[in-house]
Amino acid sequence: QVQLVESGGGVVQPGRSLRVSCAASGITFSSFGMHWVRQAPGKGLEWVALISYDGSNQYYGDSVKGRFTISRDNFRNTLYLQMNNLRPDDTAVYYCAKSETHMIGSLNFWGQGTLVTVSS
Amino acid sequence: QSVLTQPPSVSAAPGQKVSISCSGSSSNVGNNYVSWYQHLPGTAPKLLIYDNNKRPAGIPDRFSGSKSGTSATLDITGLQTGDEADYYCATWDSGLSEVFGTGTKVTVL
Numbered sequence: 001q002v003q004l005v006e007s008g009g010g011v012v013q014p015g016r017s018l019r020v021s022c023a024a025s026g027i028t029f030s031s032f033g034m035h036w037v038r039q040a041p042g043k044g045l046e047w048v049a050l051i052s053y054d055g056s057n058q059y060y061g062d063s064v065k066g067r068f069t070i071s072r073d074n075f076r077n078t079l080y081l082q083m084n085n086l087r088p089d090d091t092a093v094y095y096c097a098k099s100e101t102h103m104i105g106s107l108n109f110w111g112q113g114t115l116v117t118v119s120s
Numbered sequence: 121q122s123v124l125t126q127p128p129s130v131s132a133a134p135g136q137k138v139s140i141s142c143s144g145s146s147s148n149v150g151n152n153y154v155s156w157y158q159h160l161p162g163t164a165p166k167l168l169i170y171d172n173n174k175r176p177a178g179i180p181d182r183f184s185g186s187k188s189g190t191s192a193t194l195d196i197t198g199l200q201t202g203d204e205a206d207y208y209c210a211t212w213d214s215g216l217s218e219v220f221g222t223g224t225k226v227t228v229l
Contacts, residue, residue, distance in 0.1 A: 044223035106155035106170035
């Protein structure tokens with residue numbers, strides 16, 4: 001069955017960097033676009049970034065543009081989110097999610113999330 | 121800041137129906153497919169509706185979606201206690217981003 005497992009979350013100081021990962025199994029990973037979506041404490045879902053099936057196109061939400069980078073390794077079936085210059089308002093549970101198509105479309109499967117806390 | 125507006129909360133008794141609206145614009149809802157997600161905090165969100173009104177395998181037909189112009193609606197009939205959760209609409213925006221609704225908490229009275 002489809003499994004998306006996030007890892008790499010933790011506590012990090014403001015201004016520092018962190019990379020979170022999402023390991024996929026049970027799917028032909030290289031065929032699908034992949035998203036990162038986050039939820040801050042007490043807030044709703046916020047879309048973070050999208051990468052196309054082959055990694056050639058990336059899109060970002062306004063709040064992370066220029067600071068976060070989405071990437072993927074189709075040989076390792078793994079999605080990444082490199083987060084630089086972190087701010088306290090980046091504190092959230094970060095979910096990876098699979099697109100129904102090679103790029104945009106519904107997010108038809110989600111991982112359980114990894115918590116990132118930005119605090120001094 | 122979300123560009124899709126949903127009511128903060130809706131409620132009804134078991135067995136009744138609730139409707140959740142999702143209001144957007146021509147740059148998002150008006151020209152793209154809408155999806156709906158169910159989310160219990162601390163768990164993985166689940167896709168309920170895609171392409172405005174289609175249900176993935178395993179989603180009961182108590183959940184249905186529709187779209188008209190720049191608004192979409194999720195209906196839940198035969199409400200059950202297990203339906204208590206947060207619900208979000210989402211779609212692609214021509215500004216090259218996925219956008220989520222503000223979220224609606226469903227309470228079963």
